[in-house]
Structure formats: structure tokens, C-alpha cells
Amino acid sequence: METKLKDTLREKKPAILKRWFDVIMETYPTEAAGFLKGTKNRFTSPVGYTIYEGIDGLIDGLIREVPFEELSPLLDSIIKIRAVQKFSPSQAVAFIFHLKRIVNEELQNMSDAHGVIDAAALSEFGSKIDTLALISFDIYMESREKVYELKASEARKRAFRLLQRESQLYEMQEKERSDFVITNLLREENQLYGMQGQDPNIETTNLK
């Protein structure tokens, strides 16, 4: 990155960080934002803290031009939170684009004393942010898949010993029997508890 842009971003970092954080937290209901915005205590304000630390690290990393793999865990910590907050995929990663806008605005606001920033350098910086957005999208999808996987695997784990028992009873081939038992058990569980996200009353499955 061009040194001039780097220096300027460094100088502007506190302002950028504050604006970025505020804009993300603004998306919470007004009554809540005040409480959630706390960033001091990692444990009693976990959402505010995690987001703050995450975006702080992201800005730093972008300026220092660290490889994207190092930025990934930071994105991960933020996006995992958003992935269970029922955003649409685009809403979940939109926060990344705020950074672009804020940086542009901050640079525009600069006094002439700083001179002109090379347009090419700026656009290179912008495309890095785009890459972050793409990575974010992947993380978001992974997290969502994980949620679905957890729903299914929990049912299996909870009934592990029942599976074991059934499988002995039927003495089938290893593969065949576990498939058989799992299908049956899940069906049974489905009926018992309406697992797998189906409303038991809509499906009208019935134990009787």
C-alpha cells in the first residue's frame, strides 16, 4: 500500500473505528443499543466487546496488509453472532461495506495539508474490503450450515445408547443397520418431539 495512504489511515483510525462501531450498533433497537454498546467488559458485554475487538483488528490488519487468513478468525467471531440473528445473507455481511464508505468519507474530509491520496491506492484498498466481504459471505454460509447440522446431530447423540441397543437387536451389516436405525430413530424422535424443524401439528405425524 502506498505509504501516504497508510499513514493517513493510521492517523484516522480512531475516528474510523468509532464510526464503524456506531453504525453497526445503531442497527439494534434504541432501548437496547446503550447497554449492548459496552465494550469494556469482555464477559458482561460480550456482543459489544466481540464486535469492537473484531473490527479494531480488521482495520489494523488491513493497514498492516496482513494476509487474509489472519483476518478470517476476526470475521468469524463477528459473523457467527450475526448468523444466528436471522439476518438475510446480504444483511449479515453488509457491515463490511460500511467500512468502505466511512474510509472514503474520512479521507474526503481531510484538509488539503495532507495532499492528495493516489486514486489507484485507494481503489486497491477498496478491493481488499470487497475480498473481506466475500470471505464473510462464506463464513456466514458455513455458520448457517452448522446450525442445521447441530439440529440433526443433537437428536442422534441424545439417543446414542438406544441406537446401540437397536443395532444389536437387528444384527445387520454395520452400515446397513446404522442407517436403518438412525432413520427409524429419527422418525420416532420426529414423532415424539417434532424435530427437524417441522411443526408436528402441521405434519400431523402421530404416535398413536
Place this chain on the structure above:
Amino acid sequence: MAKTPKPEELSKIDYKLPEKGWMDTPVEFKEGMYCHGARPQYLETVDFPNPRQWSSKKDEDWKLPENWKEIVLNGMKERLEKYRSFRLFMDICVRCGACADKCQFFLGTGDPKNMPVLRAELIRSVYKRYFTASGKMLGKLAGGRELTLDVLKEWWYYFYQCSECRRCSVFCPYGIDQAEITMIGREILNLLGLNTDWIAGPVANSYMRGNHLGLEPHTIKSNFDFMAEDIEEVTGIKVEPTFNRKGAEILFVAPSGDFFGDPGTYTCMGYLMLFHELGLDYTWSTYASEGGNFGSFTSMEMGKRLNYKIYAEAKRLGVKWILGGECGHMWRVVNQYMDTWNGPADFLEVPVSPITGTRFENAKSTKMVHIAEFTADLIKHGKLKLDPSRNDHLKVTFHDSCNTARGMGILDEPRYILKNVLNHFYEMPEETIREKTFCCGSGSGLNAAENMELRLRGGFPRANAVKYVHQKYGVNMLTNICAIDRAALPTLMNYWVPGVDVAGVHELVANALVMKGEKERTQDLRLEPLPEKVGAENV
């Protein structure tokens, strides 16, 4: 052409509330945040009102009786008269806000109606309108509001987003206990048949067959056979538990989750090994085969009905006292309600440990001892031979379950046990443990699958503290003394802190327990290889 929204517009859509006050903002049912409605046959099994097919999704007809409003208001009236605490909690909140950011569901969702103060206000506003003079006259000006269908749906949505964990009450200068308000709120909802399927199912099963899944005696027995086989493989010792044995000295009651679901089964193997080693004269029951009590998440009356079987079975079998396993809400029920509901258990004796002679004065009324107290007492008296190095592959932290910590004050016993059976123990930060512990996010019957997002969000503050000790000390095992924890925390860890496993305390006790006549152990209870002994190759 439609205008493409800017990113900042997009990200605002979903969760910014309209600028209206909370009272006028109707509840929005968000996918993943609520459970299915209870199916009719479950309600019929326990003679609950209004059994019918219904869906809890918003906008659908909930098929309520015509006079539902009257039923609710009468229900409130009755409970205001019966429970002084309820009326007090309705009257004394000064809106100081001390509780506002103490609920993990608020911290994880950012939804203001998950602030304890506002959760209470959902029902308090109706109390004001119908049961106070100012509210009757001034209505909204005095904080009152009409009871409408929207209000009812809001109750249902938010009283099933509270895990009755009591964390907020620790910080309230007046000790207002939102858990009790939620319990009463749910009780009133149940007058209209408004339970969740996940709670109503275990209630019906427990009522008919004694445990949540409705396991019958032969199934329970054969699950134990499997565990006994694994124990024999690990130790070379054959444990022979008895069931429904008359004349045993002690009846042991555990949460049924420990019978069939991992990692609870390892905890159960731990109980079996410990009792075998002690030569304890005890029996399991296939009738009182559930320590948990989903009835207590439904109504006081249902909690009482399910709880009754424990004393009934103790009486039938003629035992002297009752020992209880690692369960959370079972102990809240025992500690707070059992005595008034179904006591006094005069036919039992004050529990005395047959091994140490310790008389458990704290249990002299209920006659029921928590296994953490029992085992801590054994260790204190040097009655167990322990080899903590067998747990050297584990870096362990302890999650205080809300019910045992805040509901009955069992804080030190499990820690004392853990420090004696393993070498690497690390506490999570002080503001997240003991009486300030964060809930797993799945308590009070919220551990269904369809509300996974709620659970993951409510469990985030807990997971966040685990992540800290995981990163700082390499913690890889999260221990607890609660069956719902053992079912829910693995999922929570899998999402937020991969690399951390979950175990009951007695699993680790049994790992370390040196048993008479055992073979040299090479595996832990999970049949994983034990860590190499330092310097073993030089011996």
C-alpha cells in the same frame, strides 16, 4: 426498476424497532426463536385444558376458548391472591434498570423485551390495567394496557424465551425474581392449552411411564447392560446394579438423560462405578426413573404431580433415604418445592452416609441428598482412592448450572471434587460463575431443536467465557452437574468454541477412581486411550 438498497439500508431492515413504544410494538415471531405448540394428545394425557391441533406461528388461529380473556384474568387474580410474591413483584419494581443487561437472552438477542424489567412489564402492564385502581382509571397513563390476543402471543413468545435462570434477581435490589414471574406467566398460558410441544411431550411421558422419553423398564435395563459392558472393558470389573429392589437402604434417582444420551451416559457409568466400589446398598427405580421435572416448567400443579412419584416409590420400596444424581432443575424442585408439595416425608430417615457416618442435616426435611454433597463428603473423609493423573489429558473448567448455583447454593462441592480428581482446573472469569453464572441458554424446557437460534444466542455469553479459558489455558473439557447442560452444551461448544467437550463431574470421578481388583486402565470411560504416564517408558 426497483431501487437497489445501499448496504447500510439493508443491514438496518431486520432489527431496528419502529420508533413506537414497546407496548404498541406487536410481537414478531422470528424463525428459530420459538418452539412448536403442544400437540393435543400430550395435553389430554394429563387432563390439561384446550387440547387441539394448533400452530404457534404468528397470525394463525390459536383456537382459544371464547372466554379466554376471562380465563386469563381469573387465573391472574387467583395467583395474585395465592402467591404473595407475585403481587409483590408486580408492585415494587422501581425501574432502576439494574437487571436490564443481566439476562443472557437480552445480551445475545438485543431484543429489549428480553430485558428482565421489560419481560416482567409484559404481564405487569396487564396487572396494572385490571388490578390496580390507578390503572383501571388512567389506563396507559398509569402503565396499564388492554389484554389482547397480541399481548397473549407476546407472553407466549417471551415467557418461552426466559430460561427461569434467576440471574437477573441476583442484581435486583428488591430481589424481584423474574423466574417466578415467568413460571406464573407460563402457568396462566397453560390454562388455555398454550404449552410447547417440547415441554408437553416429556410431561406426558413422565406421567405415563416415569421418564421424559417414555422408556419402559426393559429398555432402561438394557441401556444399563451396555454401560456395564463398557465399564467391564475399562476396568475388568462387572457392576451389577439393581432395579426396583425392596428393602434397599437408598433409592437413587438421576435424570433419565443420563441413561441413554452421550455424554450423560458417561456420568451414569460414573455413578455405577462409584456405588459399586463403595458397596452401597442402593437401588434404581424404573418407575421413579426421572429426576427432571418438565412439569415444573408448566405449572406448580403439574410439577407436584410428577414429583410425587419419587416419594411414592421410596415408600413402596421401603428405603431409608434418597440420593439424587447430577441434575439441575430436579434440585431446584427438591430444594424449593418438594417439601411443601409432597412432604413431609416422615416415613424416611434423616440421611446418613453409610460410609462416613455424616448426617446430612441440610436434608433432614426432604430426606434427599445431592450426589455432589455425598461424594465431596467421601473425599473429605479420605474414603476414595484416587489417581488424578488419569485425567491429565483434560484441562477442565466448571459451569455452574443456574438451578444448583442460584436455586440451591451448591457452589463449592463440585469444585472440591474436581480439584481432587484431576490436576488441571481453571475457573472462568468471576463475573460469569457461581451465583452470577450465565445460563446454558437451554434451561426450563428451551432445549428443543426448532429454537436453535435462540439457544445459540442465549448461550453466547456462557460460550464466550469458555472461549476465554480455552484460548488462555487450553481448556478442553467443560464440566457441569446438570443433564440439560450435558445435552445442550455440546451443541453450544460445537458452534461457538469447537475443541471443547462436555462432561458430568462423576465421569471424571470414575476416571480417577482406583477400584479394588481393577485391571490396569488404559482407557477412560469414553474408551479413549489414557494419557501416557510421565516417565512410564523408563520404568
